[in-house]
């Protein structure tokens with residue numbers, strides 16, 4: 001799914017009105033009608049509604065919702081915020097209609113003292129500002145936002161299209177924004193919903209299709225995308241009947257050190273569970289028994305050193321379809337020097353994670369030696385060590401995209417919505433996964449998955465998109481069986497099989 005900017009959403013709107021048999025007024029009626037249906041499905045008429053309307057088209061949506069709820073016998077109070085701006089044409093149209101039939105239900109608020117007392121079980125609808133917000137909310141309007149947010153623990157707040165005050169595609173950090181429980185958004189996810197800095201504002205997002213022009217949607221390109229199961233089904237490659245282990249590639253995993261062999265084991269298991277043909281693990285001598293016993297399907301090559309690895313560059317040759325390096329590796333100088341030598345000779349796309357990333361952040365010139373098309377998998381702290389700090393989440397995404405283009409790499413920035421920067425500048429968000437995965441080892445599992453997919457000849461782009469998806473999907477299945485609390489990184493691996501079955505069989 002493409003993620004359009006606020007400007008593109010306005011264009012999609014205008015294009016639809018110009019090319020399809022629908023007027024602007026009717027499009028608002030259709031969009032807001034969907035919201036009213038959603039509200040009636042979720043709240044019976046015993047809930048009194050307080051609908052706060054601004055004067056643009058978001059406010060217009062609020063007026064349509066009010067009319068529909070009143071027509072169905074709901075108790076509705078419409079609070080029109082009178083802040084002096086000129087009302088939009090469609091707002092005026094729906095205002096006149098509401099005024100004719102339900103004048104007694106409308107109140108004007110021109111000051112924060114006009115904020116109503118809310119009865120228990122009231123539902124607040126936020127139709128103050130949508131994608132047209134062009135500056136932070138200030139003055140008494142900001143006071144109203146704070147008053148609504150004060151109701152958060154007692155009353156359900158439903159935002160229409162966007163929580164008011166939230167900007168669709170730039171940072172809204174430290175500005176007043178409605179904290180909604182639910183956001184009913186039209187047609188597309190907005191970039192703002194995917195940013196960690198906005199975690200408290202959109203609540204559960206529900207995307208309501210409103211019939212915007214498919215032609216505009218298909219032909220307009222965007223930098224940001226959200227991946228989905230349909231996309232994964234176009235990426236997934238079923239195994240073929242006459243294939244053999246050589247068909248699915250020989251991967252080399254370079255991981256583990258004394259006390260951190262678990263990271264290597266988790267990666268190895270995940271690599272095998274996504275279907276790699278063969279796996280060899282380069283590990284320090286202390287890890288030999290651990291790996292052989294924990295994962296008999298993997299072969300082992302032990303380093304000359306007992307506690308960490310420093311000779312893996314000697315192994316890394318063309319036999320291996322790909323290499324995954326980093327989990328539990330340690331950052332000893334000798335390890336760093338072996339990584340430098342490895343990067344000088346091995347030229348296929350590889351997966352670089354954890355301590356290997358930490359080494360790259362100490363020797364940033366090595367970044368230019370990483371083979372084009374490789375996948376880096378930093379969490380936010382590792383990303384900052386590699387590429388420096390950002391003032392906000394939108395700037396960080398721009399930095400992610402810029403670095404992916406500059407280095408011609410895939411950079412997977414981990415999080416609730418993992419963001420994947422691609423060498424062509426596109427950024428894909430992954431929506432699978434849950435807070436149960438915020439536990440040691442989840443990232444090591446991801447490294448194994450990505451390595452296993454690259455070994456099987458998935459292109460780096462296919463591997464990174466499918467890998468992030470299936471990792472989160474398996475994590476969601478683990479949480480569904482075990483709870484987010486009780487699941488561990490090993491349970492993500494145990495659920496990879498069910499994840500493949502559910503998604504692709």
Ligand SMILES: NC(=O)C1=CN([C@@H]2O[C@H](COP(=O)(O)OP(=O)(O)OC[C@H]3O[C@@H](n4cnc5c(N)ncnc54)[C@H](O)[C@@H]3O)[C@@H](O)[C@H]2O)[C@@H](O)CC1
Pocket residue numbers: 009010012013027028029031032054055056057058059060061083085086088128129130131132133134135136137138141160161162186187210212
């Ligand atoms: N394609 C779509 O997605 C559709 C969108 N519609 C609605 O239309 C909305 C966009 O409408 P508008 O463009 O009128 O935008 P808004 O309803 O967000 O309001 C914009 C108006 O508010 C003023 N304004 C902006 N920021 C302000 C601030 N901080 N303080 C005071 N005034 C401020 C602007 O000058 C402008 O007059 C969407 O969010 C959605 O709710 C639907 O009605 C129809 C279909």
Ligand SMILES: Nc1ncnc2c1ncn2[C@@H]1O[C@H](COP(=O)(O)OP(=O)(O)O)[C@@H](O)[C@H]1O
Pocket residue numbers: 379414415416417418432433434435436437438439440441442443444445446472
């Ligand atoms: N709240 C969350 N929602 C979705 N996914 C999450 C969440 N927390 C963590 N994850 C996922 O779990 C993984 C954690 O990786 P990482 O921080 O590298 O862990 P470790 O270093 O312990 O292996 C990432 O893929 C991340 O996207």
Ligand SMILES: [K+]
Pocket residue numbers: 058126127128129130159160161162163164
């Ligand atoms: K709103």
